[in-house]
Amino acid sequence: MGHDHSHGAHAGHSHSHAGHSHSAGERNERRLLLAAALTTITLVAEAAGGIISGSLALLADAGHMLTDAAALILAWLAVRFARHPADWKRTYGFERFEVLAAFSNGLALFFISAMICYEAIERIYEPVAVLGAPMLVIAAVGLCVNVATLLILRHGGEANLNVRAALLHVISDLLGSVAAIIAALVILQTGWTPIDPILSIVITLLILRSAWYITKESGHILLEGAPSGLDVREVQKDLEANVPDVQSVHHVHAWSLSENRRVMTLHAQTCDTVPPEQVAAAIKARLKQAFGVVHATVEVEHKDCADAAHAKGCGKV
Structure with missing residues (x-):
């Protein structure tokens, strides 16, 4: 889905x-x-x-x-x-x-x-x-x-x-x-x-x-802390403002494998007429260009957040 x-x-x-x-x-x-x-x-x-x-x-x-x-x-x-x-x-x-x-x-x-x-x-x-x-x-x-x-x-x-x-x-x-x-x-x-x-x-x-x-x-x-100089709240705002067809970004998690390898996972909500792989590719390209994230896992949603039943505040970072 x-x-x-x-x-x-x-x-x-x-x-x-x-x-x-x-x-x-x-x-x-x-x-x-x-x-x-x-x-x-x-x-x-x-x-x-x-x-x-x-x-x-x-x-x-x-x-x-x-x-x-x-x-x-x-x-x-x-x-x-x-x-x-x-x-x-x-x-x-x-x-x-x-x-x-x-x-x-x-x-x-x-x-x-x-x-x-x-x-x-x-x-x-x-x-x-x-x-x-x-x-x-x-x-x-x-x-x-x-x-x-x-x-x-x-x-x-x-x-x-x-x-x-x-x-x-x-x-x-x-x-x-x-x-x-x-x-x-x-x-x-x-x-x-x-x-x-x-x-x-x-x-x-x-x-x-x-x-x-x-x-x-x-x-x-x-301790899996966010990479130095990277604010996940700013990432959320940036993706919502600069990636077409993205309605909201939430459940953002960022950490580093090593000093120079940034990793991120996030949920992105979009309308069901846009192919999910197209949205994921655009988000990954933006993350690499603007934030130096070398590995990202993007979960694209058309309606409700899949984790909403398990975690309160999924609509937030």
């Missing part, structure tokens, strides 16, 4: 989007793997330097980089999983795995920050001996590697939440290396060791702001 779940308008777009996504995914996969390798090499060097010099600061930073290497490996695995095709169990595919990895990495940054602050406060009250020269050399090497890793990942994070979360771990390492260099120079010149934990706390506070943004954004996607 006039219901249409046609996805024909979406099919052509789906292939081109998938091709672009696979290409970007392959590039991000290579970037993340290289970044993980560089980070692992650096943490081994810092651990060795910490043992040789007796520097607790270097050993602590090596522990920090161990968690960052794990975060980069998780991000790399997420990109690999996201490229897997959809199957009968996961009909939308595996793209959401990248969002889950970003959320996990965001939470990890909060845990790491708490550990660093706890250790820094302990060191302020109970200063430890730090050898400035070895600390300076290892921190400088770490900075060079972190800059190289940052350059590798910076383009991949423009449109990928997972890569941005991994990039944030790298930035935290880079800032940590800068803080370690400054602290080493101060220690070499003055012998004042509290500068190390004080700078660690300052850097941690800077990282927490970005960690909150990554966790909040990925959490919103996991």
Whole structure:
């Protein structure tokens, strides 16, 4: 009786989007793997330097980089999983795995920050001996590697939440290396060791702001929240005003599979003289053009809403 779940308008777009996504995914996969390798090499060097010099600061930073290497490996695995095709169990595919990895990495940054602050406060009250020269050399090497890793990942994070979360771990390492260099120079010149934990706390506070943004954004996607910048009330008004033969739009639901894949379902009421597939195709074209929705399921109705008996307020968004 006039219901249409046609996805024909979406099919052509789906292939081109998938091709672009696979290409970007392959590039991000290579970037993340290289970044993980560089980070692992650096943490081994810092651990060795910490043992040789007796520097607790270097050993602590090596522990920090161990968690960052794990975060980069998780991000790399997420990109690999996201490229897997959809199957009968996961009909939308595996793209959401990248969002889950970003959320996990965001939470990890909060845990790491708490550990660093706890250790820094302990060191302020109970200063430890730090050898400035070895600390300076290892921190400088770490900075060079972190800059190289940052350059590798910076383009991949423009449109990928997972890569941005991994990039944030790298930035935290880079800032940590800068803080370690400054602290080493101060220690070499003055012998004042509290500068190390004080700078660690300052850097941690800077990282927490970005960690909150990554966790909040990925959490919103996991909770099936409406895509950023998309108001379903405006979608309803726009379709009623700009799509011919549409009398009303209701039961609008919007969410994201990943950061860049918007999905929507809606009901559209029209007169019974208009072919339902024609209305559905026009609505999908408008959603793609005006709102960037890549996948839409449109239920066309000629009279009463099919869900009116099950849900009050079906005539509303």
